[in-house]
Amino acid sequence: MTFPEPVPGYTHDDPGLPPSPVTPAELEGLLASVLFGLADQEALRLAGDVLSGQIEQVLDVWYGFVGAHPHLVAYFSTPQGEPIGDYLGRVRARFGRWIMDTCRRPYDERWLAYQHEIALRHTEPKKNQTDHADSVPHIPLRHIIAFIYPITATIRPFLAAGGHDAEQVDAMHQAWFKAVTLQVALWSQPYAGKAW
Amino acid sequence: MTFPEPVPGYTHDDPGLPPSPVTPAELEGLLASVLFGLADQEALRLAGDVLSGQIEQVLDVWYGFVGAHPHLVAYFSTPQGEPIGDYLGRVRARFGRWIMDTCRRPYDERWLAYQHEIALRHTEPKKNQTDHADSVPHIPLRHIIAFIYPITATIRPFLAAGGHDAEQVDAMHQAWFKAVTLQVALWSQPYAGKAW
Numbered sequence: 001m002t003f004p005e006p007v008p009g010y011t012h013d014d015p016g017l018p019p020s021p022v023t024p025a026e027l028e029g030l031l032a033s034v035l036f037g038l039a040d041q042e043a044l045r046l047a048g049d050v051l052s053g054q055i056e057q058v059l060d061v062w063y064g065f066v067g068a069h070p071h072l073v074a075y076f077s078t079p080q081g082e083p084i085g086d087y088l089g090r091v092r093a094r095f096g097r098w099i100m101d102t103c104r105r106p107y108d109e110r111w112l113a114y115q116h117e118i119a120l121r122h123t124e125p126k127k128n129q130t131d132h133a134d135s136v137p138h139i140p141l142r143h144i145i146a147f148i149y150p151i152t153a154t155i156r157p158f159l160a161a162g163g164h165d166a167e168q169v170d171a172m173h174q175a176w177f178k179a180v181t182l183q184v185a186l187w188s189q190p191y192a193g194k195a196w
Numbered sequence: 197m198t199f200p201e202p203v204p205g206y207t208h209d210d211p212g213l214p215p216s217p218v219t220p221a222e223l224e225g226l227l228a229s230v231l232f233g234l235a236d237q238e239a240l241r242l243a244g245d246v247l248s249g250q251i252e253q254v255l256d257v258w259y260g261f262v263g264a265h266p267h268l269v270a271y272f273s274t275p276q277g278e279p280i281g282d283y284l285g286r287v288r289a290r291f292g293r294w295i296m297d298t299c300r301r302p303y304d305e306r307w308l309a310y311q312h313e314i315a316l317r318h319t320e321p322k323k324n325q326t327d328h329a330d331s332v333p334h335i336p337l338r339h340i341i342a343f344i345y346p347i348t349a350t351i352r353p354f355l356a357a358g359g360h361d362a363e364q365v366d367a368m369h370q371a372w373f374k375a376v377t378l379q380v381a382l383w384s385q386p387y388a389g390k391a392w
């Protein structure tokens with residue numbers, strides 16, 4: 001990891017984190033729907049090794065993508081449309097942690113609790129609070145779902161850069177796709193309420 | 197196409213279909229987020245040619261997947277948990293049309309209007325109505341998002357079955373992934389309301 005420790009606002013291991021409203025049975029259902037199994041856990045461990053030295057480059061690609069699209073960078077900007085450098089930078093460090101967490105953390109109740117925290121940080125109740133940012137109040141759900149595509153497609157060259165054979169790269173990439181889809185499904189909870 | 201025409205309950209070309217609440221600008225944003233361009237349109241046309249003779253086999257895989265998972269087949273069942281054969285069959289025919297529409301229809305306002313209709317048919321206001329089915333009242337959003345994975349992963353062998361080279365198969369598969377992600381983003385609208 002190339003980030004300073006501790007990462008400001010990163011509270012994954014905070015014992016005061018409230019539990020997720022998502023039940024273990026609901027998580028099981030989602031894991032089954034995305035066909036997530038033991039082989040995917042192993043592939044993600046390997047992906048973590050491959051990605052750990054490339055986090056800054058991955059973030060450069062993603063931040064480049066967001067920065068190139070006014071309809072996305074708006075959510076890191078003031079209501080008047082001025083990008084907030086400090087906000088972008090602090091979230092970037094947590095985003096780096098998230099890449100490693102997605103690969104290395106067990107998907108247990110603590111992880112579920114932080115997933116819920118991340119979900120809330122995209123929505124009205126918690127956006128901007130962690131970084132005391134003077135930005136717009138929430139991120140529309142549609143953008144988060146659509147982001148599954150670029151977050152999945154753009155990781156592939158980085159997964160391939162470790163010199164593994166095509167089959168292993170593919171296994172890492174499929175596991176990544178599953179993990180991202182799973183997390184977006186979890187993050188939709190505060191948006192959908194009872195219809196989640 | 198191997199389905200009888202007209203397909204019961206399929207109202208894509210019904211002039212009485214209400215317009216979508218999604219604006220052309222919102223659609224543009226989503227297309228940009230999933231990196232959907234002209235090359236993807238062409239790749240989907242080709243995918244349509246490759247898939248058109250395999251629709252029943254694709255549906256066998258998807259229905260097999262749903263049927264194997266109690267937490268999914270429940271939504272095609274009575275509240276007591278009895279699968280409803282007639283409902284499964286009628287939706288299957290429309291699902292077949294949807295595969296071809298995803299590949300061949302222009303993503304214009306009429307398409308957007310039917311996207312909204314499909315969205316509503318997954319939710320409380322419209323589920324069961326089209327087929328007069330005695331099933332549970334709505335499908336939770338999380339399952340629809342999670343389904344992006346199996347609907348994308350399982351199509352690949354069918355795209356590869358047309359004898360195209362690896363690069364063309366990959367282009368078709370990426371375009372398919374984008375199109376499915378885009379549609380799930382659109383379908384989340386009735387679930388998220390103002391936060392969509």
Ligand code: HEM
Binds near residue numbers: 010121
């Ligand atoms: C697949 C979709 C997405 C993923 C994986 C993702 C991931 C993340 C992560 C890991 C964080 C930091 C969480 C933490 O505080 O520890 C974050 C925060 C944030 N994301 Fe996303 N994100 C996604 C979609 C989006 C979209 C589409 C936007 C809109 C441009 C966006 C804007 C933001 C903002 C503004 C924050 C800071 C929220 C705050 O104030 O705390 N995200 N995201």
Ligand code: HEM
Binds near residue numbers: 290323324329344
């Ligand atoms: C990527 C995700 C999904 C796609 C692409 C998809 C596609 C479709 C399509 C094309 C239809 C027919 C639309 C029409 O009436 O013309 C449909 C209806 C339906 N789908 Fe989905 N679906 C998805 C997720 C799910 C999930 C997760 C379930 C739960 C098992 C589900 C259950 C149903 C049911 C019960 C209907 C019939 C709704 C009615 O009463 O009219 N779908 N879906």
